[in-house]
Amino acid sequence: MKKVNTIILLIFVISCSSANAQWQQQVPPYKPESKELYDSIVHMDSVWEDSYNNCKMDVQAQLISDDLEFYHDRTGLMTSKKALIEALKNNICGKVTRELLKGSIEVYSINNYGAVEMGYHRFHNKTENVTGGYSRFILIWRHENGQWKMTRVVSLHAN
Numbered sequence: 001m002k003k004v005n006t007i008i009l010l011i012f013v014i015s016c017s018s019a020n021a022q023w024q025q026q027v028p029p030y031k032p033e034s035k036e037l038y039d040s041i042v043h044m045d046s047v048w049e050d051s052y053n054n055c056k057m058d059v060q061a062q063l064i065s066d067d068l069e070f071y072h073d074r075t076g077l078m079t080s081k082k083a084l085i086e087a088l089k090n091n092i093c094g095k096v097t098r099e100l101l102k103g104s105i106e107v108y109s110i111n112n113y114g115a116v117e118m119g120y121h122r123f124h125n126k127t128e129n130v131t132g133g134y135s136r137f138i139l140i141w142r143h144e145n146g147q148w149k150m151t152r153v154v155s156l157h158a159n
Contacts, residue, residue: 030106041107041117041141044148049100055093061085065142065149072155097124101134114142114151122158133158 032038044063051059064085070078078084101120108116117139124131140152 032107034107034109037109037115038105038107040148041115042105044141045100045105045117045119045139048150049098052088052092053097055089057085057089057093060088063148063150065151067151068153069151070153070155073157095125095127097126098122099124104134110140114140114144114148116140 047059048063050056051063061081064081066081068079068081068084070084072078078087099122101122104121105117105119108118110116119137120134121137122132122134135158136156138152138154139150141148142151
């Protein structure tokens with residue numbers, strides 16, 4: 001009986017692994033529709049990361065739209081640019097740095113508006129000497145008057 005249970009368990013594990021592998025094969029690899037747009041957004045992400053990591057509050061203020069919506073899976077919705085800048089200044093500046101997972105950015109055009117950026121990043125808490133796991137983020141960028149501004153941010157955290 002023990003041998004039969006082991007065989008059933010083995011068959012179950014193999015079938016689950018096979019189903020997972022088949023699903024992963026169905027997800028197409030990401031290829032940017034527009035290399036120019038992709039490069040622009042990757043550049044904007046690097047400008048954001050530099051300003052975040054080096055307390056460049058003036059740059060952060062330039063990159064954040066006045067009609068911001070910041071969705072955070074743990075703290076909820078924030079709609080005040082001023083409150084976000086203050087939170088970054090008081091809670092992040094000099095204490096936390098962001099690290100983008102190289103190669104994780106995907107960029108999709110939003111016609112007559114801008115772009116959606118999705119990727120993975122993690123944070124290093126320098127005061128507690130802790131590095132979190134990589135987690136998903138989504139940024140919606142509006143291109144207006146020759147400038148890119150973040151209008152919507154979705155910040156998710158790894159468990």
